Amino acid sequence: MAAKRGATGRRLELGLQLRGIRESIVVNGRPMTRKHAVQGTKISEAALQRIETGSLGFRNVGDLRKLLAKYGVDDEETIELFVEMNRDATSQDWVTRYRGQLLPAMQGFVGIEAEAQEIRAYHPQVVHGLLQTKAYAEAIYEIEKPIEETTSEFVRVNVALRMERKQRVLEREPDPVKLWVILGEAGLRYAIGGPDVMREQYEEITRLAKLDHVTIQVLPVNGRGYRASSDLAILDLGDGLPLMAQVDNAWGAVSTSDKPKEVARFTRGFNQMISSALPSEETPEFMQRLAREL
Template sequence: MPEKRQPPPTVRLRRLAAELRRLRAAAGLTREEVTERKGINAATLYRIEKARAKPQKRTLIALLDLYEATDSRRADLLAIQSGSNDRGWLRPFHAELYEEYTAYIGFESEARTVRNYESMFVPGLAQTERYAYAAIKGALPTASKRGVEQRVQTRMDRQALLTKENPLRFWAIVDEAVVRRAVGGREVMREQLLHLLQLMEEPHVTLQVIPFDKGAHAGMSGSFVHMDFPDAADPELVYVDSQAGDVFLETEDELRHYKSRFEHLQAIAAGPNESADLLAKLAQAKI
């Protein structure tokens, strides 16, 4: 009788596993030390941290106690655990809380390739600090100064993925409106355009612009990010930043839909060289 194939871990279970690994590392503990202190089977702990098994609630609480997790982190991870078998994930939006981005940032940091379509803003991985500040402040008019600064710093920290030893492969497609809108003013936008041109010189970065004269296209319904991962056991996923909050999609139909959309956008967008020419022209004209 053929062995029953185990379904891939859900996006929630993968996030729970990653957070538990991070908390253990922050506590300065090895897996062996955790098993000694809490009596958790070593193989079980390994499977939990690799998203191959869902931790029982009492096991999770024991780990959170040992790692001295904050109340907010404890509540968050317990909520993830309770729904860890569910496919898809919506994380509600809160203007003052940038912790909601930790799930996305975690997946992005583990990804091999990020394909990002943006209709309104320069992708976060490619933003300058001044552009990021203006973009976040404009999009979140009720956010506090501290909240905006936290988000900007987080966005700048994420960009280390593009300069590490084995950099993230990043393919961005943007609507022409993105490079023409003077976010932060003309000088800030000129600086941003020049930064994009510099990034495009890197072999692991590709940027395409969809010209206005292409008319209606598949990206007009909204921005999205598609990620794949080095480990074959980690399925691809799609992230959509909506007004309601962060949405993670992972079913085969959803992945097929967004992969098809990105391929269509690749086909209609100007090529990298033509896109670079447009950016240089706009930068010279100070948009």
């Protein structure tokens, strides 16, 4: 039996169902638009877009009831199911306490990540956050500090968040997330924090690579196959929810999409990199080799 979803998962579920109902309603020969849906309500088009993508719940349950009425949903039992779903969706999630130090898009992604059944990710420049040691994470944030103009408190909070993300994803009971990560060799050779930090990080990757639910591959610098230019992740949330793709850009923003064409494109790219990367069985030896070269 699947565990009950947290607030982020319930928001995604609520948004997906509402979007499905809206798009099933034909207006002037086309699926109802968000602009048409919010007419006569107190909900803005932008707010409905955020609701449908799982970024927001209804603060006023009356707005939800009014929207459902506009969609022709008049069965009280069905309405109450939506109300209960929204109640769960607007509850306090574990990531809420980090809200002040996170971009809104990143807050949503972290919540999704912790509820995924499977995550496939590619990180070309640095070690993936879910594989990082505390010392490595601290060194990353310290390097970025003068560029991002962040504070020591920001570093402390975000390192704590990263470690909690790691624990919630990789040690979740009774079903930890299945994680498949492809790391770029160049990123692994980038000496963040100095030899001791990197040696500990290589040991941690070796430890994690031996877990049954974790697969780690290295994409060598001399490979000739396809390689994505930026971080990406593909998340399988299960239980009828769509696959999600997340991509970082050069400006530090996080973009998340459940559009089938976009997710399919990233999936094809990830599968190509699996073929180009070293076999996962070679990862422990590769880490030992990097440690010897320090």
